[in-house]
Amino acid sequence: MSGGARLPSWRDLASQLGVARGTVKAAYERLIDRQLLISHGPAGTRVSAHLPPRTAGERRMSLRDPFHALGMITPGMPPRLFQLGVPSQDAFPATTWSRLLVRAGRKAALLPLSYPDPRGELALRREIAAYLAVARSVVCHEEQVFITTGFTAALGLIADTLAARPCKAWVEDPGYPLAKAGLALKGIEVVPVPVDCDGLDVAFGMAIAPDASLAVVTPGQQAPLGMTMSLTRRRALLDWAASADAFIIEDDYLGELQLKGRAAPALASLDAEERVIHVGTFSKTISPALRLAFFVAPPRLLDELFRRAMFLSPAPATMAQIAVASFLSEGHFLRHLRKMRRLYSERSEVLSGIAGTALMDRKRGGLALILGLPDGADDAAIARRARDLGLGPSPLSSWYADASRSRPGLLLGVTNVTPWSAATAWQALQAIIGEFTQA
Numbered sequence: 001m002s003g004g005a006r007l008p009s010w011r012d013l014a015s016q017l018g019v020a021r022g023t024v025k026a027a028y029e030r031l032i033d034r035q036l037l038i039s040h041g042p043a044g045t046r047v048s049a050h051l052p053p054r055t056a057g058e059r060r061m062s063l064r065d066p067f068h069a070l071g072m073i074t075p076g077m078p079p080r081l082f083q084l085g086v087p088s089q090d091a092f093p094a095t096t097w098s099r100l101l102v103r104a105g106r107k108a109a110l111l112p113l114s115y116p117d118p119r120g121e122l123a124l125r126r127e128i129a130a131y132l133a134v135a136r137s138v139v140c141h142e143e144q145v146f147i148t149t150g151f152t153a154a155l156g157l158i159a160d161t162l163a164a165r166p167c168k169a170w171v172e173d174p175g176y177p178l179a180k181a182g183l184a185l186k187g188i189e190v191v192p193v194p195v196d197c198d199g200l201d202v203a204f205g206m207a208i209a210p211d212a213s214l215a216v217v218t219p220g221q222q223a224p225l226g227m228t229m230s231l232t233r234r235r236a237l238l239d240w241a242a243s244a245d246a247f248i249i250e251d252d253y254l255g256e257l258q259l260k261g262r263a264a265p266a267l268a269s270l271d272a273e274e275r276v277i278h279v280g281t282f283s284k285t286i287s288p289a290l291r292l293a294f295f296v297a298p299p300r301l302l303d304e305l306f307r308r309a310m311f312l313s314p315a316p317a318t319m320a321q322i323a324v325a326s327f328l329s330e331g332h333f334l335r336h337l338r339k340m341r342r343l344y345s346e347r348s349e350v351l352s353g354i355a356g357t358a359l360m361d362r363k364r365g366g367l368a369l370i371l372g373l374p375d376g377a378d379d380a381a382i383a384r385r386a387r388d389l390g391l392g393p394s395p396l397s398s399w400y401a402d403a404s405r406s407r408p409g410l411l412l413g414v415t416n417v418t419p420w421s422a423a424t425a426w427q428a429l430q431a432i433i434g435e436f437t438q439a
Contacts, residue, residue, distance in 0.1 A: 003049035007037065010045075081425040083392030084224075084368055084413040087284055091343055096332055097286075097323070104322035111318065119306065120147025120294070120315035124325040128280075128294050131328055135256055137265035138278055140296045146305060147315040150291045151251070151281045152182055155216075157313045158249060158277055158295065159186040161304050162214055169214040170205045174399035174406065176223050179216055179251065188214065192401035195222055199229030202236040213246045219267045220255030224399050224411050226366035228264050237267070241275040247298075252280045254366055256337055259345045274298035282324060284367070285337060290320055347422075348414045354426050360409055367415055370396060371429075373408040374437050383410060385432050391425060 008016070010024040017024070028045060031037040039045050079086040119125065125145040132138040148154040163186050171180050173192035180190050191212060193205040200217050215237065219229035229237075241248050250267045258264075268278040281293035297305050315321065327333050344367055351369055352359060360372040371393070373379055379395035380403075386393050396409035410429075417425065 003047055003051055005047045007045045007047065079416050080387070080390060080392030081417055081421060082386075082410075082412040082429070083416065084394050084411055085284060086288060086413070086415060087286070088340065088343060088415045090416075090418065091339065092287070093332065093336060097327070100323045100326045100332075101319070104319045104326065107322050108319040116315065116318055118310040118314040119143075119145070121318060121321040121325060124321045124328075125294075127325050127328040129296075131333070132266070132278070132280075132296065135263075135334075136252065136278075136280075137269035138296060139269070140278075144296050144299065144302065146295050146297060146309060147321060148293050148295065148313065149316045150283065150288075151279060151293045152178060153291075153313060154279050154281075154293050154295045155179060155182050155249065156186065157305065157308055158279075159183055159188060160312065161301060161308055162247060163188055167214055168209050168212040169216060170200070170209060170212050171216050172200055172218065172222065173401045174224060174396070175216070176218070176251070176253070177398055180401075183216070190401075195225065195227070197227055199227060199233045200237065202233055202240055206240060210244075213244065214249065215241070215246065216249045216251060217267070218251045218253040220252055220264060221258065221366050223251070223253045224366070224368060224394075224396070225370070226368070229267070234267055234270060238270060238273065238275065242273040246275065247301075248276045250276050250278045252278060254284060255280070256285065257341060257344065257367060259341055259348060259366075268296060271298075274300050277301070285333070285340070286324065286327065290324070291316060292320055292324060344415055347417050347419075350419050350422050351412065351414055351417050351426070354422050355412075360407075368394075368411045368413050371410040371412055373410065373433065375408070377408040377433075377437050379408040379410055382433055382436050385435070386410075386429060389428065389432065391429060391432075393429065 007013070007028075010028050011021055014021040014024040028037060032039055032045075036048055036051065037045055038048050079089055122142065124147060125142040128145050129140050129142045132140060146154070146157070148157060159182065167187075168189045168191055169183050170191050170193045171183070173194050175192070175195075180192075183190050191205070191209040193208070193215075194201050199219060199222060200215070205212065205215070217229065217237070219234060221228060237248060240246065248267065248271075252266060255263055255266060266278055268276040275298065277298065278296040279293065280295070282290055283293070286292075309315070348367075348369065355369065355371065358371055360370040373382070379397050383393050383395040393410040393412050396411055397403035397406045399411075400406040
C-alpha cells in the first residue's frame with residue numbers, strides 16, 4: 001500500500017479475514033506504535049505518508065512511463081496544443097453536461113439491482129440508431145447497436161468474433177497505429193494497403209492479399225490524410241467483401257465533423273450484403289474521458305457478437321450511457337456538432353494562415369494539418385522533443401507500416417489551437433524543428 005491509503009476498520013477486516021477482532025485490533029495497534037499506520041479516530045486509519053525505505057532485496061516496480069516509450073502523450077494529462085484525438089476544451093458545454101450527469105446519476109441509482117444488457121442501455125442504443133439514420137444514412141435497428149468502452153474495445157470484440165478462423169486484414173497505409181497493433185495482438189495478420197486520393201487501393205489489396213477476410217477503413221475522412229473514399233472505391237470494396245466472404249470494419253473517423261462541404265454517407269449505407277460493421281465513438285465529439293463507442297453489427301453476426309459481449313466485453317457504466325442518451329435525445333449533440341464544425345474550421349484557417357506554405361496539404365477537411373519536414377528529418381524525435389516542451393504534434397511516419405518509406409512530417413491537431421495561442425505555439429515548434437534540421 002502507498003502512503004495515505006485508508007485501511008478498513010479492524011472490525012471489518014476481522015470479518016473479511018474470518019479471524020477474531022482482538023487479533024486484528026492488536027495488529028493495528030502494533031503498526032500504529034511503529035508509526036507505520038496513523039489513526040485518525042472516526043476518520044479511520046491510514047498508512048503513514050513517511051514509510052521506511054525498502055530493503056535492497058525487495059523487487060521495485062518500474063516507474064518508466066509506457067506511453068512515452070510508445071511515443072504517446074500520457075493519458076490523464078491536460079490536452080496540449082497540436083494534440084490529435086481530443087475535442088476543444090474551452091468550447092465544451094460543461095454546464096449542460098454536468099446537469100445531465102447529475103440527472104443520470106439519480107436515474108442509475110434507481111435502476112433494478114440486476115445485470116445490465118451487455119449490448120448497452122436500450123435508451124442509448126435507440127438514440128444512436130435514430131442519429132445514424134439522420135446523420136450518416138445508416139438504417140439499422142437498436143438490436144444491432146452495441147455500446148463499448150471506446151473504439152479499441154469495439155475493435156477487440158469484433159476481432160475476437162472474426163478471428164475464430166485464420167484471418168488476414170487489410171489496413172490503410174498510412175493508418176491508425178493502435179488499430180493495427182490491436183489486430184496483431186488478436187492474432188490477425190495485418191496487411192498494409194496504400195491509400196491515394198480516392199482512399200484505399202482495393203485493387204492493390206486484392207493483388208497482394210486475395211485471401212484476406214477483413215478490411216479496416218476510414219472512408220469518411222481517412223486517418224490521417226483526410227480524403228474521402230470515392231464512390232467507385234466504396235463499391236469495389238463492397239464487391240470484394242461479398243465475393244471473398246469477408247467483412248469490413250468502417251471506422252467512422254470524424255465522419256460527423258466534416259469541415260468543408262457535406263459529409264459523405266457512411267459506407268454502411270451502401271451495404272446490401274451485410275458485410276460492413278460500422279464503428280463510431282463519442283471521444284472526439286463529446287469527451288475521450290467517457291470511453292464510450294458503439295458499433296452496428298450486420299444481422300448475420302448478431303448472435304456471436306452478443307455471446308462474446310456477454311461473456312468477455314460487456315458495455316461500460318450505466319450512468320455515462322444514460323447521460324449521453326439524454327445529450328442526444330434533447331438535441332444537445334447536434335447543436336454541439338454544428339458549433340464545433342464552425343469553431344474547428346475557424347481554428348484550422350488560423351493555423352493554416354500562420355504556417356503558410358510549410359503545410360503539405362491544406363485542402364483536407366480533417367481536424368489536423370500536415371506540416372512537411374525536410375527530407376531525412378526525424379519527425380518522431382522532433383515530436384518527442386515537442387512533447388517535452390509542452391506541445392503535442394504527432395509524427396506522420398508512425399502512421400505508416402514502413403516509416404522509412406514515408407515523407408517526414410508532423411500532424412498538427414487544430415481543435416485546441418486558439419487565435420491567441422497559435423502564433424506562439426508555431427514559433428516554439430519552428431524553433432524545435434530548427435534544432436533537428438540545421439546542419
